[in-house]
Amino acid sequence: MHKGGHGGARLLVVDDNKVNRLLLARNLELQGHHVATAENGRVALEMLRREAFDLLLLDIEMPEMNGFQVLEQLVNDLHLRDLPVIVTSSLEGLDNVVRCIELGAEDYLTKPVNPVLLKARIDASLEKKRLRDQQKELVRRFATPEVAQHLQESGFSLGGKRVRGSVMFSDIRDFTPLVESQPPEATIDLLNTYYTLMFNAISGHGGIVSLIIGDGLMAIFGAPLPLADHCDSAVRAALEMIELIGLFNVDQAAAGKPQIRIGVGIASGEMVAGYTGTNERATYTCIGDTVNLASRLELHTKTADCPILIDGATRQGLRGNVELDTLGPVTFRGKAQPVDVFSVKLGQ
Amino acid sequence: MTDTAIHRATFEELKSTAGAEFVHELIDTFLAEAPVMLDDLRHALAMNDADRFRRAAHSLKSNSHTFGALSLGAMARELELGGLRSVRDADGAQLEALTLEYARVARSLTELKRA
Numbered sequence: 001m002h003k004g005g006h007g008g009a010r011l012l013v014v015d016d017n018k019v020n021r022l023l024l025a026r027n028l029e030l031q032g033h034h035v036a037t038a039e040n041g042r043v044a045l046e047m048l049r050r051e052a053f054d055l056l057l058l059d060i061e062m063p064e065m066n067g068f069q070v071l072e073q074l075v076n077d078l079h080l081r082d083l084p085v086i087v088t089s090s091l092e093g094l095d096n097v098v099r100c101i102e103l104g105a106e107d108y109l110t111k112p113v114n115p116v117l118l119k120a121r122i123d124a125s126l127e128k129k130r131l132r133d134q135q136k137e138l139v140r141r142f143a144t145p146e147v148a149q150h151l152q153e154s155g156f157s158l159g160g161k162r163v164r165g166s167v168m169f170s171d172i173r174d175f176t177p178l179v180e181s182q183p184p185e186a187t188i189d190l191l192n193t194y195y196t197l198m199f200n201a202i203s204g205h206g207g208i209v210s211l212i213i214g215d216g217l218m219a220i221f222g223a224p225l226p227l228a229d230h231c232d233s234a235v236r237a238a239l240e241m242i243e244l245i246g247l248f249n250v251d252q253a254a255a256g257k258p259q260i261r262i263g264v265g266i267a268s269g270e271m272v273a274g275y276t277g278t279n280e281r282a283t284y285t286c287i288g289d290t291v292n293l294a295s296r297l298e299l300h301t302k303t304a305d306c307p308i309l310i311d312g313a314t315r316q317g318l319r320g321n322v323e324l325d326t327l328g329p330v331t332f333r334g335k336a337q338p339v340d341v342f343s344v345k346l347g348q
Numbered sequence: 349m350t351d352t353a354i355h356r357a358t359f360e361e362l363k364s365t366a367g368a369e370f371v372h373e374l375i376d377t378f379l380a381e382a383p384v385m386l387d388d389l390r391h392a393l394a395m396n397d398a399d400r401f402r403r404a405a406h407s408l409k410s411n412s413h414t415f416g417a418l419s420l421g422a423m424a425r426e427l428e429l430g431g432l433r434s435v436r437d438a439d440g441a442q443l444e445a446l447t448l449e450y451a452r453v454a455r456s457l458t459e460l461k462r463a
Contacts, residue, residue: 022374091406
């Protein structure tokens with residue numbers, strides 16, 4: 001696949017006319033690209049579904065399957081719809097150009113194609129593709145593949161919707177003294193390992209990390225995609241996080257490095273989930289009482305000296321067998337009513 | 349040699365961007381493919397197949413422009429845009445003219461290859 005720079009991209013040329021096909025392929029090869037060819041739309045789609053290409057150069061007037069039909073198929077194909085397409089055609093009429101652009105073509109070049117113009121258009125398209133790939137990579141890094149795909153499909157429109165789910169807050173106990181006791185590089189190193197482990201546990205149970213602040217994180221189970229057993233998933237993720245930290249501490253101790261402890265709070269119920277921010281910068285998050293409660297529960301783990309605390313709604317939502325200790329009602333700041341708090345027993 | 353069938357500046361530019369040797373191969377391909385397109389036009393006319401007629405004319409137009417065969421390109425363009433009916437109305441006279449012009453182009457391209 002194409003990486004950085006503009007030489008050496010893999011391009012597919014589709015044209016039923018042999019002279020056009022050979023000439024276009026030649027011009028592109030002279031520009032340093034790797035070129036494959038297809039003689040009609042049907043063959044091209046087969047190749048696109050079999051091999052990876054960085055860009056498609058598409059003729060319109062072709063037998064079996066014409067260029068318009070190829071564009072329609074690409075738009076509806078999740079794996080191919082981001083593939084940049086430059087239409088090269090000698091079809092006349094502005095309406096044809098408009099139709100191609102409306103169907104998602106990036107550009108339209110009239111044949112015979114001027115090689116200098118061709119190079120400029122291809123370089124621009126490849127650069128755009130590189131940026132799009134980078135964006136996808138960013139999304140992938142912050143979400144599970146399913147969620148990333150959902151985000152790609154639904155777009156990033158601002159605005160929320162009501163969902164039922166579980167929210168988790170987690171942070172490192174006594175982090176400040178730890179930071180002060182070691183060089184900053186060691187702290188960043190520790191945080192990176194810590195986050196890798198936490199992300200693994202969370203996304204492994206279908207959650208997404210929506211927020212990272214310092215040593216703390218917020219994760220959502222049940223949005224943007226619904227999760228039938230979001231309470232179980234959140235609790236199982238929390239148990240795995242504690243277990244992973246245990247293993248991490250064994251390594252830390254062996255290397256003579258400081259060990260860490262974490263606290264996790266989970267609350268469940270209705271919340272508003274969606275993108276907030278501006279069109280320039282937005283983040284996926286959840287807001288509402290459930291979120292506040294999860295944060296309070298996480299803080300309360302210090303007082304209660306229990307690593308995982310959950311609320312009554314999470315307990316009621318549990319489908320699997322999870323052993324709990326009842327801590328009784330606790331009155332949190334900002335909450336009028338006391339809340340039933342339960343501690344999840346470790347090692348289950 | 350004065351050559352009215354091929355616009356020399358267009359042809360020379362093709363040679364300088366794609367390379368002389370490659371253009372020779374491209375001429376061979378065209379000389380093999382163009383008669384098929386002409387056949388296609390005749391068949392489409394006989395079968396009253398407007399789509400096939402338009403596609404063949406379109407293809408011939410496109411290739412003519414590539415080599416600088418401007419007259420041939422213009423004639424093919426008229427067929428592409430004018431469609432089957434106008435040719436039928438004229439009893440295929442345009443196809444005859446097109447075939448003659450193609451023969452001129454083929455001769456010129458063969459000479460250019462040798463030059």
